[in-house]
Amino acid sequence: MLGPFGTRRGMLLYLLVWLLLGLVLAGLVAGVSGAAWPNALAFALPLTVLYAIAAGFSAMYLCRAYPLSGQFRPHVLLVFATTAGIAAAAWTGGALFWDTVLASGGYGVTVGPALRSMLFGLAVVLYGLCVLGHYLVIEFDRTRAAERRELESKLLAQDAELRLLRTQVDPHFLFNSLNSISALTSIDAARARQMTVQLSDFFRRTLGLDAQRKVAVREEARLAADFLAIEQVRFGTRLRSEMTIEDDAAACLLPPLILQPLVENAVKHGIGGLPEGGVIRVQARRDGTRLRVAVENDVDADAPARKGNTMGLANVRQRLANVYAHDAAVSWARENNTFRVELNLPAETVETAKTGD
Template sequence: MQEISSSRRGTVIYLLVWLFLGIALGGVISLASDAPLANAMLFAIPMNLLYAYAAGYSAYYLCRAYPLGSGRTAATALVLTVAAVVSGFLWLVLGRSWNGACLMLDVAWAGIAFNAQLSALIVGLGILLYGFAAAVHYLVIEFVRAKGAEQRELESLLMAQEAELRMLRTQIDPHFLFNSLNSISALTSQDPKAARRMTLELASFFRQSLGMEAHKKVTLDEELRLIRHFLAIEQVRFGARLLVEEQVDEQAAACLVPPMIIQPLVENAVKHGICNMPEGGTIRVTARRDGSILHIRVDNPVDLDMASVRSDGHGIGLTNVRQRLAGVYKHEASIHWGRIDNSFGVDIAMPAQTGEEGE
């Protein structure tokens, strides 16, 4: 009963059903006892609405106490049968009392003539209506239980997905940290000032990245600021060998992206591109918004003779980005990469979302 009465719509539907049954009972009484229709309706409708709550609450608590599938089928049937019979006779007593009150009004439109046939009809109908109430409550209880189980399963899946995304994100920081510490270690003996500058840049980088960690998505502009910080660290190491170009339109910069989704691509561009080329090269980051799609591309030069380029996509960075995109956007996002001549490029396409449009 609580599930039904918990919403206004459920309560209205429940009462309308019982009102219809009351009208039907009034019509049957009028035909069976030759009572005026108004008298029969005045007797049947209030009785039926009262029985709707009395039988409804009784059946609800019994359905709760004896749930389906509990392995007590015989006990459940016996209890509900006894309750239905008792309710039927109590409804008869209530009906006689209500009819007596109507007869006391001594008006033509109130009161009906009770007989044995009408008494049997009320008791029998009371038993059937009690069974109807029990069946309705069993259906509602099972529906609510199934819906609750589905909701809990969905919450579990979301929690598992969030844990997986968190794990994927935490893979990035140690990977980048180890590379940076190796670089600092190499610079310590060659250029102590550069090593100190790189250490300070590294501290600032992680301070900013920790601030982004609290958000599921950040603007592309924030992501690019973090990348610029990362490239400043690498430029301490590579100097003039590392050049950077950005082509990001204003609409694209305002779009939301998962934190540190581009940084692994830029890190790969440095590690597998610039690092293997004595003459260095230029890393290009481009982004544009095309309607509801955000396109991001990272290009870097590669040495054609070097076999270390992960064009097959088995590197940590590309695999991580692909899994995170799939976790956040499902099939709505894609990532493609490939090498053309002496250039390696990674293309990302994802839904273009802004703070105003909602995540």
């Protein structure tokens, strides 16, 4: 980390600041020595640029040798004070030499005792400002690096979470689907082939999802529909589904596979417990700046709530919290013979997401 010297833009900005200081120094020199402005500028600007480079690199290496995060040691102040004094003395000596060179060409400013004292004191102050500036840059870089590591950890956690969710796609779903395919091969080979294609397409879609990217509601709904189509082969007429995706909500974005555990729970804990079967309804609508997505299914009104269902909902809540913090919520309610889960999250589209970036 080289602070302002790390990039061309930083270097140019650093030199620009020092050139402005050189103009201020030229005004002081003209006032103290009574020299003309051209002479003062010829004297001050080269000296300032030279000191900017020398003091800048010196302060940078000392600041990294004695970081603020380390234990404070009194001798550190002595090191900086001594270095500042040496730099100021060298700059004052260089000013005397440069004035001699300029005087030979008729542009001298006559560096008297008052000007020498001013140059020395100013050099000490500027060196101290260099030290302060470098410490600020170091702490800024450290904070930015910590935020970057935190963001990378968060993205890795989201990716691991999505991978875990993929592995948690109910194994019984896969086993039962394969058993259904096996049974269909002897009585309806065409449906067996169709179910095989549906099953492979479903897993191909889920494996192609990226945890760091959001998907459109229409894509997530299509994936849920594929899942239900496969399960319908097993449940037959007992499983019915309804998809109601409003046009202004279809293009909105949401985390991938966020509906998967909800639809899976609806099948397992809802329709699976009803001998006569029931309906699973997936709805999505846009309410101003909010996106509302609901999954509703029929349940046995007399059966108690199952623990596994609550665990799946808690996982969905955690995923929303990881992506949206406190700007999203999931709620669920059971009324008579229906169980409804609703997601409330920001209504983002591809266009608004790019604008936000």
